[in-house]
Amino acid sequence: MADRRHGHPAHETSTEIRHENRDRKDLSGTIFTHVAFLDVDMTEAHSVGAVFDSCTFGIMRMREADLTGARFEGATLRRVDLSGAWLHHAQMSDCDLRGSDISAVDPMNVELNGALIDVDQAVVVATALGIDVRPE
Numbered sequence: 001m002a003d004r005r006h007g008h009p010a011h012e013t014s015t016e017i018r019h020e021n022r023d024r025k026d027l028s029g030t031i032f033t034h035v036a037f038l039d040v041d042m043t044e045a046h047s048v049g050a051v052f053d054s055c056t057f058g059i060m061r062m063r064e065a066d067l068t069g070a071r072f073e074g075a076t077l078r079r080v081d082l083s084g085a086w087l088h089h090a091q092m093s094d095c096d097l098r099g100s101d102i103s104a105v106d107p108m109n110v111e112l113n114g115a116l117i118d119v120d121q122a123v124v125v126a127t128a129l130g131i132d133v134r135p136e
Contacts, residue, residue: 013056097121 013036020040027047036056045065052070057077064084071091080100087110094114102117107125117125126133 013054 012034014034016036016038017040018038022045023041023043025042025045027045027050029049030047031051031053032055033053034055035052037058037060039059041061042065043061043063045062047065047067047070049069050067051073052075053073055072055075057075057080060077060080062080062082062085066086067090068086068088069090070087072095073091074094076096077100078096078098082104083101085104087105089109091111092115093111096116098116098118098121102121103124105112105125105128107128112125123133
């Protein structure tokens with residue numbers, strides 16, 4: 001995985017979940033710690049209140065997943081499709097979100113303090129806040 005902010009590498013993982021289909025699975029309240037999710041389909045999964053502590057996500061599909069109240073504590077989410085996901089009251093502080101589709105993230109309802117995003121994502125967040133972004 002790519003380095004995080006200030007050159008810190010992504011968290012070491014102790015478990016790997018690879019090439020699985022967890023589409024429409026109920027993961028509510030489940031706690032995942034130091035898990036690498038690689039090429040996993042969690043489209044429309046129900047993960048209300050799930051905790052992803054120091055987890056790494058790569059090439060993931062979480063489209064339209066219900067992640068209400070989910071906590072991604074210091075997680076790395078690279079190339080994760082969160083389009084249409086329900087993220088009300090989700091906690092994504094100190095997460096590396098670069099390269100992920102965060103179009104469903106409402107910065108008024110998702111905790112993003114200290115999150116690392118790329119320039120294109122900054123435009124998405126600013127627009128969601130009602131800021132008019134234009135070139136000079």
